[in-house]
Amino acid sequence: MTETANIKYIEELADGDTEFQSKIIAIIKDEFPKEKNIFLNNIAQKNYLKSAENVHKIKHKINILGLKKGFEIAVKFESELKCKKIDSYQDFIVILDLIDNFLNKI
Amino acid sequence: MLKCLIIDDEEMSRAIIEYYCSKLDHLHIVNQFDNALDAIQFINTNTVDLVFLDIHMPELNGFDFIDSLNIPPKIILTTSDSNFALNAFEYKCIVDYLVKPIKFPRFIKAVTKVDAPKSSVESESIEKANEMYVNIDRRLVKINIPDIYLIEAKGDYINIKTETKNHIVHTTMKKIEDKLPDSLFLKIHRSFIINLKKIIDIEDNSVLIKKEVVPVSRSNRAELMNRLNLLN
Numbered sequence: 001m002t003e004t005a006n007i008k009y010i011e012e013l014a015d016g017d018t019e020f021q022s023k024i025i026a027i028i029k030d031e032f033p034k035e036k037n038i039f040l041n042n043i044a045q046k047n048y049l050k051s052a053e054n055v056h057k058i059k060h061k062i063n064i065l066g067l068k069k070g071f072e073i074a075v076k077f078e079s080e081l082k083c084k085k086i087d088s089y090q091d092f093i094v095i096l097d098l099i100d101n102f103l104n105k106i
Numbered sequence: 107m108l109k110c111l112i113i114d115d116e117e118m119s120r121a122i123i124e125y126y127c128s129k130l131d132h133l134h135i136v137n138q139f140d141n142a143l144d145a146i147q148f149i150n151t152n153t154v155d156l157v158f159l160d161i162h163m164p165e166l167n168g169f170d171f172i173d174s175l176n177i178p179p180k181i182i183l184t185t186s187d188s189n190f191a192l193n194a195f196e197y198k199c200i201v202d203y204l205v206k207p208i209k210f211p212r213f214i215k216a217v218t219k220v221d222a223p224k225s226s227v228e229s230e231s232i233e234k235a236n237e238m239y240v241n242i243d244r245r246l247v248k249i250n251i252p253d254i255y256l257i258e259a260k261g262d263y264i265n266i267k268t269e270t271k272n273h274i275v276h277t278t279m280k281k282i283e284d285k286l287p288d289s290l291f292l293k294i295h296r297s298f299i300i301n302l303k304k305i306i307d308i309e310d311n312s313v314l315i316k317k318e319v320v321p322v323s324r325s326n327r328a329e330l331m332n333r334l335n336l337l338n
Contacts, residue, residue, distance in 0.1 A: 009207060013122065020125055027118045056162050057116055060186045060206050064118070068328045075187075079336045 005065040005102035029103050032061055036096050043089070052081035055092070062095060065102065070095040108220065109153055112138035113145045113171065114160035114184065119206065123158045123184065126213045133217065142166035146174055154179045156220050161185040172197055180220050184208065189335045194289065203289050205332065212288075238285050240266065240275045249273060252290065255304035255316055257282055259297040267316075294322045294330055302333055 007025065014021035039054035059074035073095060077088040110133050114120045120138050127133040136154060139145040142163055149157075159181050161168035168185075172178050178199040186206045194200045202216035239246040253268040259279050266273040266282070275282075283293060293299045294313060298320050306314040311327065313320045322330055 013125075013207075013210070015210075024118060024121060027121055031117055053162060053164070056186055060116065061118065063186075063328075063332075064207050071328055072331055075331055075336055 003067055003069050005067055005099055007106065008066055009064050025106060028061055028064070032058070032099060032103060035061075036100070039096075043086070048081045048084045048086070052078050055081060058096070061099070065099060067095060067098070070098070107132055107134050108155040108217075109134055109136045111136060111145060111149065111154045111157045111179075113140075113142055113157060113163070113168075114138075115140045115163045116160070119160065119184065122208065123213075126208075126210055129210070130214070130217065142168070142171040142174075145171065149175065149179070156180045156182065156217075158182050158184055169193060169197075172199065182216050182220070187332060205288075205329075215284075240273055240277075242273060242275060247273060251286065252301070252303075254286075254291075255301045256318060256320065257291075257299040267318075292326070292330060292333055294320065294326045296323065308334075 007021075010021055010024050014024070035054060035058050039051055039058065042048075042050040042054055055074055055078040059071055059078065062070045062074050073088055073091045077086075077092045080087055110127055112120050112123050112127075112135060114123070117140070120140070124135055124138065127135050133156075136152065137145075137148055139148070143166055145157075146166075148154075157179055159168045159171060161183060162185065166174070168183060172181060178197075181197070181200045183194055183200060183203045184206060185203070194203050201219045204212060204216055236251050237248055238251060239248055241247075249266060249268060253270070254266055255269065256267040257279070258265045258267070260274070263274050263276050264279060264282055266275060279293070279296070279299065283291075283299060286299065290301055290303060291299055292302055300313060300315055300320060304315050306316070308314070308322075308330075311322050311324070313322055313330075
């Protein structure tokens, strides 16, 4: 995984409205760890369909944070989970960790 | 003034829709919910003109929500994938289908559809949306939109390729793109718009559609993959 997360989309969305930009970043910082934990709990319990739903939610944030390759992995992993397969699990965890690190820095 | 409701279990998505609505004077958010059940209670006792509705939600999904209402208001679906686009066609109340992340120009386009005056024969309007007329040699030629499998830019012209015939029309890709339903068509390259339902296969950076190999630009590849019902 060579790509890095960014807030270009959020900046574009906010179009100079720094208050709104800060609000969206704060929401992501608050919401992402919760969504990640719910996913990790569901995958630990081998509840793959629920995990697929969690990945579905998380992939929106992956997209918002400019991770194009990460988004493709999430799409693939969501499909796998619906078939109770987890081939892309490690790749997906790398993306989650990458976002965690990024959110801790901004 | 349109009274709007936002239903989405993701706070970030609700905040973005709310922000977009705040930029348009004629949209007024009357409430927002993170689940469909609470929204049903609200809508049964309040007037709502337009709902921004997420499909993937726990307990009750977006379509369950619509099915639960006797007379649903206008709905704009908001979702992270387009796999339900065909389901959306089954509901007259659904006016558009927005794939997240939603950009503001696309949001405006969707909302504008709600503003458009509705004919008393709504079914006729829907039927008309499936066809368009193009000017060819001073004749207006009718084209059945779902029959189009590929549109290719050719200088000042475009070539509209259908199952039965090709039509060379003097217009721009932007103009034709605005006439096509987003649920069926996607611009995958600055010179190509494809009908997603006509794809045969995808290999690296190209799509096979009918017997034609069409390039996919790098910037459009993610959106294309997002629009597919992938099974890996």
